[in-house]
Amino acid sequence: MQKPRDTWLRFLGGDRLPELRLICFPHSGGSATSFAPWARQMRRGTQLLAVQYPGRADRFGAAPAASIQEMGGEVARELLSEDIPTVLFGQSLGALVAYETAVRMRETGREPELVAVSSSLPPACAGGGDAHLASDDALWAAVRSLGGVEAELAADGELAALVLEVLRDDIALNENYVPTRDGAALSCPVRCYHGIGDPLVDASRLARWADVSTGPFSTHRREGGHFHAFAESHALVDDLLNVP
DSSP: OOOGGGOOEEEEEEOSSOSEEEEEEOOTTOOGGGGGGGGGGOOTTEEEEEEOOTTSGGGTTOOOOSOHHHHHHHHHHHHTTSOOOEEEEEETHHHHHHHHHHHHHHHTTOOOSEEEEESOOOTTTOOOOOGGGSOHHHHHHHHHHTTOSOHHHHHOHHHHHHHHHHHHHHHHHHHTOOOSOSSOOBOSOEEEEEETTOTTOOGGGGGGGGGGBSSOEEEEEESSGGGGGGTSOHHHHHHHHOOO
């Protein structure tokens, strides 16, 4: 029997025997519970799951993943253990993990119904940078400026140090990322969500998300900056549950 620290998916709400699953992939430093408020928006026949990356919450102490590809492969393995239609939603770092998960699913002949990505450059433009090498103070300042860290957390020195270690590992994964494929690896629809004013994502490059699939592609601009997905989530969740 696998222990929680060895598994990747966490049930957050909805039907236990769903007709459609929404799988959420957190941002750098985030955990599965980042998406817990979305559980209230699940419709009849839908289920909300989120990915728990190593090193946080009930996976505290687990070794960090070596690459985003490794993360995608592990999540795909768990998802493919059940034949249920699936929507993947990734926020920031999670967008790349969701993409690599979809690629692994495609390799088995079972693609998701939809890949939805948010607040992230496309694979061909992602990677690079040295933010993970910044000092603790500089890294905290950069993250807090985006609105992704609660003031109470940053004020707790011991807890902040633990979170910062996880955050630095996640940012390193993102900055060292090289995509599995240069061309289209998928055939399912892809939706790209962009927070207006996001300082980390050049909106002019988002159209290249279309290159990852031969299926339909669309972009959606939303208020709320880099963390728009958590500012006004109702319309976003409704959109994610409306699959072709």
